[in-house]
Amino acid sequence: MTKILKEDLQHILIHTESLWDEMNEKRIFITGGTGFFGCWLLESFTYIVEQLKLSAQAVILTRDPEKFKQKCPHLFNHPAIEFYQGDICNFVFPKGEFSHLIHAGTSTNARLYQDNHLGMFNEIIEGTRRTLEFAKVSGVKKYLLTSSGAVYGKQPDTMSHIPETYQGSPDTCNIASSYGEGKRVSELLCTLYSQQYGIEIKIARCFAFFGAYLPLNLHFAIGNFIRDAIEGKKIEIKGDGTPLRSYLYASDLMIWLWTILFKGKSCFPYNVGSDEEISIKELAKIVAEICSPTIEIYIGKTPLVGQIPERYIPCAQRAYLELKLKQKIDLKMSIKKFINSQTEIIYE
Template sequence: MNKTWSLADDLEDVFQRSASVWAELRGARIFLTGGTGFIGCWLLETLRHADLALDLDIKVSILTRDAARFSQKAPHLVEHSSFEFIEGDIIDFAFPKQDYSHVIHAATDASAHLNEFEPDRMFNVIVDGTRRALDLAVEKKAKRFFLLSSGAIYGQQPAEMHHAVETFLGSLDCTNPRNAYAEGKRAAEMLSAIYGRKHDLNIVTARIFTLLGPYMPLDTHFAAGNFILDAMNGQGIVVKGNGRPRRSYLYAGDLAVWLWHILVHGAKGKAYNVGSDEDISIAELATCVSRTIGTGETTVLGANDTGWNAGRYVPDTTLVRTELDLHATVPLEEAIRRTALWNGWHHA
């Protein structure tokens, strides 16, 4: 266990494992939506690190609703000379005048509250935002459009399916408004496929499952983040539900490596699962977090799980391993520890 870990260690690791990517991105002009969120921050952090090391002659335009707010969160990213921040909303932002070689569409409000109480808005933002990003890619004649989708498009995994493979057609109930986020992501993938055929747009997709790492908010609807926050505060971890849903957690450093490789080396028109294939129940996760950084105390209250997916949410990652030779390298316990350290936890 590396007790002296810092984020710089992860950035250097991503840099070293992505050498073939940086060579291909030299001179790139990238438009990035969702660049100020959890995943976007990792893309910017790792790209900045590579640019400082190699002087890549890149330019990145990052769409944001509030550049000043992000400047308080990550001033070093805002001040990086290769990055420019453009204020606007994903569904109607004005197209910049310059051309772009790559469009990375990572913008999605994954708010559980929005999905529950304003599913129409959730669906529309996903679909209309994707259409706007696609229109930009067409107008600017981008050579690559990278859609960050979600493993939610598969819906409820059948009990006998331990890992969802990319060829699984899904089991979403389109009569249930709670599936607005998942159906929106499915529609975004379909819209991208349509644009790909109609405009000969080079599209690749990442279907992202559950993640863990620095920049992940600890106080929203993500169970792992909530558990880490409670453990950091010296509290026992309480699982309100029955603890049976099963998830897997890919560390954000591995995520960044995978996304950069998929952007550059992924096959045109393909979708790749992005996540860990090592699953754990929510109850087991609570115990793991508490033992790693907390008091070791966990309580499972046993209420019926009312979340969007009470079963398994675990990807099959055979495709990304065999085609792109990508692998998860950070164990769950270490991912928990690094996330806590980045958020100010001090180990004994």
């Protein structure tokens, strides 16, 4: 069972406490509330509402409430949360007014891209359009889109960190660009609705994250490495281990997302993620050192001589300069926390 550590929720509260007054006596609508981002949003929302004694409610759109009830009964039964059944592309609008909306309802499962690129592209765009229409009629003042660093396309070899001002884009003749291009269109849709209907649109271009609730059996390298290490198996790197990535722990991610929702500038994208780069090979080594130094690391391919490593690293200066956001939990501590979240008792 996946578990959230109480210290992580306290960490989120400490660094966002001053922002929450505007949620008192309000309702927030959240899509994607049953995924990795969503579970952390709900965990932090319920904890903070309890600790600050706020009168606030979150309504969560989901295709299968019963499935989530089995996964997280403590969240499903929480009095500050209501689950609303529907599909992101065509859900019937719930009644009443909402002050805030977080649209995080896009799958990041790589298998879906392989099987149905067109379906993925359509779901991203139509889901965004539907939530914007809902925001328009329900009185939403602040709308947060969880976009992606994929909107920039391939990071140039000469660029160490991608800034929000970079004008690159995905290759429109490559069907693997369906996710990144879908997010680009979603950002444009949000900007158009903001201009026409006066909604404050907050855009978070998200990179790589991990923590409790991250699936350990999908395409997330760090999740696979930790799974193998916990099970005492060799850590397998399918590539050559040279790509450079960065990772932000989930409690830091929540601080960034809540802050951007409440305080971020409208139609002013913020990169969300760590700017501390690490190769996939070095990441595997750190996981092995923390779990068991005797664990073998297998690298499937040999790097080409003179090859420039592929990069996917954000520049996080805008978030820091505008909102004072920065990585507070370093990578090694984050990995230790993630491992503990697989074994420790859930908070009381």
